[in-house]
Amino acid sequence: MNNYDFDQIAVEMKGITQKFGSLVANDNIDLTVHKGEVHALLGENGAGKTTLVNSLYGLYHPTSGDIFINGEKVVMDTPNVAIGHGIGMVHQHFMLIKPFTVVENIILGKETHKHGVLDMERATKEVMELSERYGLTIDPTACIQDITVGMQQRVEILKTLYRGADILILDEPTAVLTPQEILDLIKIINNLTDQGKTIIIITHKLKEIKDVADFCTIIRRGKKIDTVKVADVSESDLASMMVGREVSFKVDKEESExxxxxxxxxxxxxxxxxxxxxxxxxxxxxxxxxxxxxxxxxxxxxxxxxxxxxxxxxxxxxxxxxxxxxxxxxxxxxxxxxxVSTIPQDRQKRGLVLEYSIAENIIIENYKKAPFSRKGWLNFPAIREYARKLVKEFDVRPDDENYISGSLSGGNQQKVIIAREISNNxxxxxxxxxxxxxxxxxxxxxxxxxxxxxxxxxxxxxxxxxxxxxxxxxxxxxxxxxxxxxxxxxxxxxxxxxxxxxxxxxxxx
Ligand SMILES: Nc1ncnc2c1ncn2[C@@H]1O[C@H](COP(=O)(O)OP(=O)(O)OP(=O)(O)O)[C@@H](O)[C@H]1O
Ligand SMILES: [Mg+2]
Incomplete structure (x- = not known):
């Protein structure tokens, strides 16, 4: 925080538009990120944040628009091109190999060899140097499956640094962390920017934006609303810019009976x-x-x-x-x-079948019952009508019950689960x-x-x-x-x- 250099622009995205069929996920978005700054992206579920950073990392190819890295125009064909330009990304769902050790995961694909033999000692030394430099505490010989989520995330960050990343994209890094781990991550982010790294971070937690970010770009329904200096705005300013209305943080309720x-x-x-x-x-x-x-x-x-x-x-x-x-x-x-209904913690593992449509996921526990089934046959009109009602009620976006669940944004997947479980009565x-x-x-x-x-x-x-x-x-x-x-x-x-x-x-x- 506060280490940015106004004269140097690390990332510039100009007029980025990304369409998926008829859906416009990013609509002519501009984004400027200075070297050494922490830039937050804020927007409702499905607003288009992940889509935008996926384009920067070469995972998506924008329908139109240009990307400049340190002033040079780059066509991000693949993540390898992005990595070559010093961009690293930590996804919300980690991509580590469970039975491998921490060091193995970090060096995978970029191994150092000595006389044709993998030089594990040297690799471990390099990794430990990076770890100390940025305060990314890890246990190099532990297996991924045995370490905490917080440490797995540090491994992901180290992996990008090991590949020479100067610009780090963190997509909802704190959603999976405990409150203590969040404090640790904020320290790490400050260490990184102290040493000239640039950070783009997506988070829904306004307090974190206030704590860690210099600038914040607000996106609503695919369009950029504004980029603000975080020091100049309050949490409720941010909330209303993002949602387009006042948000109440307090739950009104009567005494329970x-x-x-x-x-x-x-x-x-x-x-x-x-x-x-x-x-x-x-x-x-x-x-x-x-x-x-x-x-x-x-x-x-x-x-x-x-x-x-x-x-x-x-x-x-x-x-x-x-x-x-x-x-x-x-x-x-x-x-x-x-x-008994359950809203589970892990929506991808227990909550949804990602290949199924929203409607199919909504009736997955009840499809054998009336009115969804009649004499052993599925009653599609009834299923669709019920699903459509829940999609509206819970504001799932896009509001299309035939949409494939895996294509929904993370937050909208969560809304589908909540809609289903609550409506089970x-x-x-x-x-x-x-x-x-x-x-x-x-x-x-x-x-x-x-x-x-x-x-x-x-x-x-x-x-x-x-x-x-x-x-x-x-x-x-x-x-x-x-x-x-x-x-x-x-x-x-x-x-x-x-x-x-x-x-x-x-x-x-
Ligand atoms: N590969 C894809 N195919 C089809 N639609 C997609 C794809 N990726 C994203 N979308 C759609 O683009 C829109 C923006 O999604 P995106 O994941 O960028 O949202 P987000 O702002 O990251 O939301 P969240 O906060 O819930 O993660 C959504 O309507 C989503 O369903
Ligand atoms: Mg997202």
Whole structure:
């Protein structure tokens, strides 16, 4: 931040237009990025941010427009051309090879040889030098599958630096990170720009833009709205420029009126992938008409809890009752039949079949039921009508139920899952990081939708790493620490510091 040089333009995109059939994803966009600056791209889900940076990295070929790197016009035919011009990109879905080590992944495709033999020692030394220089802490010999998401991301960044990148594109790097890892990444970005690197970053979090970026370009429905100096604007200015209206960050809701118990978890024990206890004697209750939020630092058993509740992972012992019936040991389908819906954390792995249309994904859990099926035949008009209604209601863009889900922007994929799960009319809705990757307008909508479910008498279990979200949306908050609920507070008027202390293992008494 604040290291840019106004006399040197690193990236200039002029009049970039990108069409996909009749859809104009980028409409005559100009972008100027100075050397050494952090430039944020902000826009609603589907606005065209990823498309724009994909063109800069040679993954897409714009229908029209020109790209200049350090003043030289470049036709970005392939990512290799982009890399040759010092551009590196870290995608939101990492592209690392799991069984390989950190160093192997970094040098892959650019190996150093000595007498025809791979010079691992020298490569490791070079990688470690880069790692120290930019504060990118890694364990060079660890396998990718055993390291945290934060470290995997550092490996991706090192990989671009190892290939000589001076201009780094980061597409929603913080969406997959824990709050602590986000602080680390901001430090790394500052180190990079201190040493003359240029950063283009996409994020939906306005606070991060304020914290790290010098300039911000706002894109709305494929068009550039403006480029602003971040120091001159507030978070709500940014939000209204992006959405075209005022956005409320506060969730309005009435006092909850809890009814019968829907979910009851007693003394649950679940192990993680490495066979180590992750959930250790956890108990909780969620009633009709209330939202129980689970706050906690990542890695305290949240994932294993959700996996056990949804039938993806076997529990060691304990009891999980839904409306009084034990569901532990049932498979995901069986649990669904108990009227439990889940908004999963990983939309690409568990949420959607990317090759299917929006409509197909929307009825994927219910296609055998009326009205979607009649005498064993699929009732396409009914399916399309239902899907069209949800697409409108949840503002999925483009609003075309026949659109292939894999072509949707990340945030719009998330909206399709949320639309499907909420509309299943569950008794219990489990929402795991439901607003990850969503723009502020969509977050506002999803939060309202969760509260509306509550008001309809559903039980909602919200699990999120974002404390703001938990405090804002929930009625009660349970704090998870080392696999147990260690404290509970009312969300109304909750003290962030008190919760933070419990999250770190301190007591609330
Ligand atoms: N390969 C593709 N084929 C067809 N349509 C595409 C393709 N890539 C993107 N689109 C469409 O272009 C538009 C812009 O998508 P893009 O991924 O750039 O959005 P985004 O601003 O990155 O959104 P998000 O914040 O949700 O990631 C969307 O309507 C999307 O569906
Ligand atoms: Mg995107």
């Amino acid at each position: 809890p009814g019968d118990i829907v979910l009851e978890v007693n003394d649950l024990h679940v192990k993680d992938n490495r066979d180590i206890p992750a959930v250790e004697g956890l108990s909780l209750k969620v009633r009709r008409g209330e939202i129980l939020g689970i706050a906690g630092v990542d890695g305290n058993g949240q994932n294993e809890l959700v996996d056990a509740l949804t039938g993806i992972r076997k529990a060691e012992s304990g009891e999980v009752l839904v409306n009084g019936n034990n569901i532990l040991g049932l498979n995901p389908r069986g649990i669904l039949d108990h009227k 569950p008794d219990l809705l489990i929402a795991v990081q439901p607003t990850r990757g969503l723009d502020v307008g969509a977050i506002e909508y999803v939060h309202k939708a969760l509260v509306a479910q509550r008001d309809k008498g559903k039980a909602v279990l919200l699990i999120s790493l974002e404390l703001d979200e938990v405090i804002n949306v929930s009625d009660r908050i349970g704090v998870i620490y080392e696999g147990k609920i260690v404290g509970e507070v009312k969300a109304e008027g909750a003290d962030e510091n008190e919760i933070g202390l419990m999250m770190a293992g301190g007591s609330n008494s």
